[in-house]
Amino acid sequence: MYLSRLTLSHFRSHKLARLEVDSRPVAIYGPNGAGKTNLIEAVSLFSPGRGLRRASAAEMARRPEAVGWKIAGLVHGAGEPHEVEFTSEAGAARVVQVDGKSASQVQLGQIARAVWLVPAMDRLWIEGAEGRRRFLDRVTLSFAPDHAQLSLDYEKAMRERNRLLKEQVRDAHWYKALELQMARAGARIDANRRDALERLRAAQEGAETAFPVAELEMVQSEGAMPEGEADLLAALQESRFRDLAAGRTLVGPHRSDVYGVFAAKGVPAAECSTGEQKALLISLILANARALSSEIGAIPILLLDEVAAHLDAGRRAALYDEICALGAQAWMTGTGPELFAELGGRAQVVEVDQDGSLRQL
Amino acid sequence: MSGTDEIERLIELMSRLPGLGPRSARRAVLHLIRKRALLLKPLAQSMQVVADTARECLNCGNVGTSDICALCEDEGRANGLLCVVEDVADLWAMERANVFKGRYHVLGGTLSALDGIGPDDLRIPQLKQRITAEAVSEVVLALNATIDGQTTAHYIADQLEGTVTLTSLAQGVPIGGELDYLDDGTITAALNARKPL
Numbered sequence: 001m002y003l004s005r006l007t008l009s010h011f012r013s014h015k016l017a018r019l020e021v022d023s024r025p026v027a028i029y030g031p032n033g034a035g036k037t038n039l040i041e042a043v044s045l046f047s048p049g050r051g052l053r054r055a056s057a058a059e060m061a062r063r064p065e066a067v068g069w070k071i072a073g074l075v076h077g078a079g080e081p082h083e084v085e086f087t088s089e090a091g092a093a094r095v096v097q098v099d100g101k102s103a104s105q106v107q108l109g110q111i112a113r114a115v116w117l118v119p120a121m122d123r124l125w126i127e128g129a130e131g132r133r134r135f136l137d138r139v140t141l142s143f144a145p146d147h148a149q150l151s152l153d154y155e156k157a158m159r160e161r162n163r164l165l166k167e168q169v170r171d172a173h174w175y176k177a178l179e180l181q182m183a184r185a186g187a188r189i190d191a192n193r194r195d196a197l198e199r200l201r202a203a204q205e206g207a208e209t210a211f212p213v214a215e216l217e218m219v220q221s222e223g224a225m226p227e228g229e230a231d232l233l234a235a236l237q238e239s240r241f242r243d244l245a246a247g248r249t250l251v252g253p254h255r256s257d258v259y260g261v262f263a264a265k266g267v268p269a270a271e272c273s274t275g276e277q278k279a280l281l282i283s284l285i286l287a288n289a290r291a292l293s294s295e296i297g298a299i300p301i302l303l304l305d306e307v308a309a310h311l312d313a314g315r316r317a318a319l320y321d322e323i324c325a326l327g328a329q330a331w332m333t334g335t336g337p338e339l340f341a342e343l344g345g346r347a348q349v350v351e352v353d354q355d356g357s358l359r360q361l
Numbered sequence: 362m363s364g365t366d367e368i369e370r371l372i373e374l375m376s377r378l379p380g381l382g383p384r385s386a387r388r389a390v391l392h393l394i395r396k397r398a399l400l401l402k403p404l405a406q407s408m409q410v411v412a413d414t415a416r417e418c419l420n421c422g423n424v425g426t427s428d429i430c431a432l433c434e435d436e437g438r439a440n441g442l443l444c445v446v447e448d449v450a451d452l453w454a455m456e457r458a459n460v461f462k463g464r465y466h467v468l469g470g471t472l473s474a475l476d477g478i479g480p481d482d483l484r485i486p487q488l489k490q491r492i493t494a495e496a497v498s499e500v501v502l503a504l505n506a507t508i509d510g511q512t513t514a515h516y517i518a519d520q521l522e523g524t525v526t527l528t529s530l531a532q533g534v535p536i537g538g539e540l541d542y543l544d545d546g547t548i549t550a551a552l553n554a555r556k557p558l
Contacts, residue, residue, distance in 0.1 A: 160475055177472070
């Protein structure tokens, strides 16, 4: 799948920006602060979710006007192309329209999917578990559209339970009512995540790639994750007194973490060099794209922000070769054109000036 | 501007009603003034009567004009069935369907620790009393399919377990609904609750 037209109006730093591209990769370069990432953030909104910065609609408005913003694009997938539009009026939540009709995030997911790699993820292997969990959940969401709702349901019930714990409420019936719902959603969240990890493993295993295989394993911050709804329910009930002492829920999928290993070397990802850590991430993103393409019958759009950072010329060339072999429309950013030299004529190049104006070369 | 403070005040009050904004409130007030005899005066009288007499039913929480509402007074509805709903609007929705012939119990909300609403803030203790006092044989939990609604349903079910038959409303394809327009969760629920033809 690919975008052939992108128009931004009052979105982030762009007052008005228009791009007409084809299905080849798009290399965007320009100085810091020119608005390169804003462009690919706009593309990320075509995939269900809150986009690559997880920002609210109000945060996406161009300042100081903050009058609201609009993004429009033409998405080509398996069937006929679709006109997709996002609008937000003066800080209100964004509204999605597909071919002139209001559409849900689920409907949007049937039209466009994107996977991305941003510099904030460079610290994925060495930061806290929350970042890795979020990464895993985004990969999982790309395979399981119900994952977002399950996560919301689980979080809501857990917040309620945590409030009871914090206020030292002793009503067992109330706890049980919430734990039933946490167990129902939590067990499915866990199953979805395991399924996603299995798909990534299979996609890495069968691929001819220059990037190192990352072996991923789901671990718990303590103990083991109870398998299935009944076991999770029992674990929550058993943990109640300990949770009361802690003032929060200590068992469940919100305590899961992902442990990564550089498979060829048998070295934990956290102990690899910065370049190797980046290479492992790229490997996973490419595996995600390959696994998704076999699932939805189209290659998702790739968004690679400052992807060349930490990669030597050899790895950069290998990445570009793989993107082209995959046939993905990859939107990539960098500070200078030399970072995309290895792509040659295989990509479309866009220069962003300091004032945000775009020039297609 | 409408021209006078009294009319402006009426417009302002009307615009606070659910579903009305300043623009629709102005249109409604203008319409009422034009239909003064036919609509405005009867409406004003009716509102005055309701303002003087409307109250919550002491038994079920429904809104009526006497201490015990007509539904609770109706002996024909004492058939052992009790339908638990979140608020009065849900009770009225059930009544519009004209299918359920038992009695109701309005909780007045749902459990929410985050909003500080506990069992004692709802009419759950009264529900337990009614089950014994009115010889209820089946409690139908007609609560919303939200986390708070289902937490409340599980809470009540846990409290009443073993004392009465507990049922809940089915979830699935609405009458006249097309599968194409349903979300994944509803289709899953409908499939899980499939029945032989």
